[in-house]
Amino acid sequence: MKKLIFSVFSMAIVCLLSFLVFGSAPQKSSSDKEITKVENFTLKDYNGKSHSLTDYKNSKVIVLMFISTKCPVSNSYNEKMKDLYDNYHSKDIEFIGINSNKAEDIDNIKEHAEDHNFKFTILKDWNNVIANRLDAQVTPEIYVLDSDFEILYHGRIDDARGAGQAKNNDLKNALNEILSGKKVAVQKTRAMGCTIKRVDS
Numbered sequence: 648m649k650k651l652i653f654s655v656f657s658m659a660i661v662c663l664l665s666f667l668v669f670g671s672a673p674q675k676s677s678s679d680k681e682i683t684k685v686e687n688f689t690l691k692d693y694n695g696k697s698h699s700l701t702d703y704k705n706s707k708v709i710v711l712m713f714i715s716t717k718c719p720v721s722n723s724y725n726e727k728m729k730d731l732y733d734n735y736h737s738k739d740i741e742f743i744g745i746n747s748n749k750a751e752d753i754d755n756i757k758e759h760a761e762d763h764n765f766k767f768t769i770l771k772d773w774n775n776v777i778a779n780r781l782d783a784q785v786t787p788e789i790y791v792l793d794s795d796f797e798i799l800y801h802g803r804i805d806d807a808r809g810a811g812q813a814k815n816n817d818l819k820n821a822l823n824e825i826l827s828g829k830k831v832a833v834q835k836t837r838a839m840g841c842t843i844k845r846v847d848s
Contacts, residue, residue, distance in 0.1 A: 685711070685796045688777055690745070690770035693757035698743070698770055704794055707739040708825055710818075713778060714744045714769070715786035716751045716759040718841035723809025724787050725763045731804075732767045735822055744769035747778035748786070748844045775845045785840035791821055791831075799825060802836030 689699040703709050712728065715721040732742045744767055746756050753771060760769050772778055781790060791800035800821035805813035821831045 682781060683798055685781065685790065685792055685798065687796070688780070690772055690777065692768055692770055693753045693760065698768060700796060703741045703743070704796075706741040706794065708741070708799075708822065709792040709794075709796070710735075710740060710742045710822075711781075711790040711792065712742065712744050712767075713747060713783045713786050713788040713843065715746065715748050715841060715843075716755045717748070718786045720808060720840035721786040724804055725765075726810065727804060728767075728787070729763070729765065731818065731822075732765075736766075738826060740822060740826075742767035745772050745777060745783075746770070747772040747775040747783065749775070749846045750844055775843060778843050778845070783843060785838050785842055787840055788838040789818055791818070791825070793825075799831050800834055803838045806836075808839055 685700065687700045689697055691697050700709070710731075714724075714728070728742075728744075736742065744760075744765065746769060756769055756771060759765075777783075783790075787804055789800070789802060789804060790798055793799055800818070802817060804816075804818045806815045806817070807813035815836075817833060817836050820833065824831050
């Protein structure tokens, strides 16, 4: 009985520590105004090539994904992100990864992308400028844009928090609705993951 109590107590401590280190941040805007549109920006990928949001204006949909090389929650979605790209890229949907974590440099991002065979573009957001502009808080966190850069969906990929089976495939649902010419039914969900590690202000 004592062993059982100790085991339960230990598990609770581990869960608490995991939440404190990798826990999700609330989806609160840094301003009173809701962000509904993304202004054009330019960032470089891990090969030094510049990419502007306007480069993708001819795409039907643009999916911005704030991701991390070190966050266990973000990494647990690696296969799902690959599958999303494989299943939707041919349908005129562009996927762009954005890394805003201060401690993850170009070499980390390139190695991580190659190790996981990511085919989508990944940009480095030095000084978390774009993360601040969009008020992105965690990895992974998703913004789905139309060709005018209006935000059609913002939040999580799904409710599984990783490789598990999801009950609500929020991002897939949004993409399917857009492709069908429908309005996105659920336009905002709470993204769960590791907080973006910002530069000191």
